[in-house]
Amino acid sequence: MSEHVDKGRRQLLTAATVVTGAVGAAFAAAPFLASWKPSARAKALGAPVEIDISKLEVGAMLKVEWRGKPVWVLRRTPEMVAGLSAIDGLLADPASEASDQPDYATNEARAIRPEFLVVLGVCTHLGCAPLSRFTPGDAELGADWPGGFYCPCHGSKFDLAGRVYKGVPAPTNLAIPPYAFVDDNHILVGQDQSRAA
Numbered sequence: 001m002s003e004h005v006d007k008g009r010r011q012l013l014t015a016a017t018v019v020t021g022a023v024g025a026a027f028a029a030a031p032f033l034a035s036w037k038p039s040a041r042a043k044a045l046g047a048p049v050e051i052d053i054s055k056l057e058v059g060a061m062l063k064v065e066w067r068g069k070p071v072w073v074l075r076r077t078p079e080m081v082a083g084l085s086a087i088d089g090l091l092a093d094p095a096s097e098a099s100d101q102p103d104y105a106t107n108e109a110r111a112i113r114p115e116f117l118v119v120l121g122v123c124t125h126l127g128c129a130p131l132s133r134f135t136p137g138d139a140e141l142g143a144d145w146p147g148g149f150y151c152p153c154h155g156s157k158f159d160l161a162g163r164v165y166k167g168v169p170a171p172t173n174l175a176i177p178p179y180a181f182v183d184d185n186h187i188l189v190g191q192d193q194s195r196a197a
């Protein structure tokens with residue numbers, strides 16, 4: 001596990017000790033921000049976790065914990081969303097037919113609203129934490145890299161919708177948890193959209 005990932009986990013644990021808070025830290029090239037407000041009892045029971053996305057900048061990602069797992073919310077730029085269809089041929093399951101997500105996220109963007117990707121930050125190979133590599137042409141991943149997630153454990157690659165590339169060890173796309181928009185500024189992770197609407 002890289003030091004980068006360990007830092008992220010430490011910040012996550014620190015944020016978990018407050019009722020409502022925000023953590024700003026380096027997360028790749030984008031600001032890292034976390035804001036949530038579950039009670040300790042609610043968290044222990046695995047209750048839904050409400051996330052404040054009002055300060056999440058376009059192109060940035062925040063990270064929270066739900067049922068002991070990292071959940072990432074990436075606010076995609078229009079360019080990120082527009083580029084998803086261009087790489088379908090490189091992906092193992094571009095239509096998410098064999099992957100784990102709610103019906104309302106079984107679409108190209110794998111999202112209720114294409115701008116926001118809500119995804120479990122757990123590699124579907126052996127459970128490592130993929131790294132965000134949002135910059136196209138990343139030095140480590142090559143000039144044709146369009147941006148996405150990279151798992152350093154065994155080299156699995158995922159696009160900006162968490163869809164896995166062909167020819168890597170991870171068998172399926174990153175999982176999408178149940179979630180709902182409470183309003184334009186709040187996402188509830190752990191409850192389906194249809195139930196919150």
Ligand code: FES
Nearest residue numbers: 123125126151154
């Ligand atoms: S755990 Fe991610 S590639 Fe193996």
